[in-house]
Amino acid sequence: MPELPEVETVKRGLASIVTDRRVEMAGSHPSIKFSPATTVVGARFNGVNRRGKYLLFPLDDGRQLVAHLGMTGQFRPVSEPSSSAHVRAWWRLDDGTILEFRDVRRFGRIAVVQGDDYSSLPTLHALGPEPFDPDFDGLYLWKALRSSSAAIKTQLLSQKVVAGVGNIYADEALWRAHLHPDARRITKAKAEALRIAIINVLKEGIENGGTTLRDYRSVDGSEGSNQHSLDCYGQAGSPCPRCSTVMVRSVIGARATTHCPSCQKR
DNA sequence: CGCAGCGCCTGAAGGC
DNA sequence: TGCCTTCAGGCGCTGC
Numbered sequence: 149m150p151e152l153p154e155v156e157t158v159k160r161g162l163a164s165i166v167t168d169r170r171v172e173m174a175g176s177h178p179s180i181k182f183s184p185a186t187t188v189v190g191a192r193f194n195g196v197n198r199r200g201k202y203l204l205f206p207l208d209d210g211r212q213l214v215a216h217l218g219m220t221g222q223f224r225p226v227s228e229p230s231s232s233a234h235v236r237a238w239w240r241l242d243d244g245t246i247l248e249f250r251d252v253r254r255f256g257r258i259a260v261v262q263g264d265d266y267s268s269l270p271t272l273h274a275l276g277p278e279p280f281d282p283d284f285d286g287l288y289l290w291k292a293l294r295s296s297s298a299a300i301k302t303q304l305l306s307q308k309v310v311a312g313v314g315n316i317y318a319d320e321a322l323w324r325a326h327l328h329p330d331a332r333r334i335t336k337a338k339a340e341a342l343r344i345a346i347i348n349v350l351k352e353g354i355e356n357g358g359t360t361l362r363d364y365r366s367v368d369g370s371e372g373s374n375q376h377s378l379d380c381y382g383q384a385g386s387p388c389p390r391c392s393t394v395m396v397r398s399v400i401g402a403r404a405t406t407h408c409p410s411c412q413k414r
Numbered sequence: 415c416g417c418a419g420c421g422c423c424t425g426a427a428g429g430c
Numbered sequence: 431t432g433c434c435t436t437c438a439g440g441c442g443c444t445g446c
């Protein structure tokens with residue numbers, strides 16, 4: 149489940165591979181979720197950027213290739229076409245590198261947009277601020293959360309309040325901020341604590357090269373190590389690292405959720 | 415218009 | 431051993 153730290157790690161791995169390279173040939177799975185990949189033949193990559201969990205590849209013709217890793221998406225450079233059955237798109241670059249997009253479960257997506265017109269990608273179009281941007285401050289977060297009555301965890305996962313937080317880092321941030329994932333209204337002080345928690349769990353995730361639970365790999369094929377630093381996600385049934393109360397599993401917004409019933413009050 | 419709920423996908427893991 | 435069921439889940443879309 150690639151979230152911001154995983155996508156950021158992939159972005160950093162891709163930069164030197166694609167920047168200033170021209171696409172000589174491309175192919176894809178027939179699904180519309182991947183077939184736009186072939187429309188960039190002839191264009192040159194100006195670089196690679198990230199917004200939330202989306203990878204943005206600006207092209208020299210004014211368009212952008214947009215990629216979302218979904219649950220199991222991976223970018224891998226190879227010198228010969230791989231025999232992997234899960235290659236959903238590939239691009240042959242002008243230095244001979246073949247960049248493959250592999251995605252076992254096909255939850256990922258490749259799109260091509262004109263300029264920065266993201267209207268064909270609703271989540272990207274309505275994406276909230278980057279968590280490391282100065283405009284993501286405590287007052288903004290408090291106001292943004294107040295505008296909806298949905299559970300706080302559901303709001304974090306919506307991508308509208310802040311960009312890039314998925315199920316793992318949402319559970320981690322809420323645990324750190326002592327917030328119940330089903331809380332509906334929080335104080336300004338709690339909002340500020342949550343802002344700090346979000347920034348720190350994401351920053352540490354990046355420093356650890358992302359969280360590899362099963363499928364996630366960086367561009368060079370290596371695993372992240374952040375899975376060894378999780379305090380909350382997936383820890384239901386184990387003692388809370390803070391107060392030793394047994395952590396509890398629940399379902400919020402159809403997502404598996406873990407929290408500590410003792411130190412995460414509503 | 416906002417939001418809840420569904421469908422998309424496949425492989426791993428557990429039950430019998 | 432092998433078959434069947436359940437689970438994982440981000441996001442686009444639909445319909446209330």
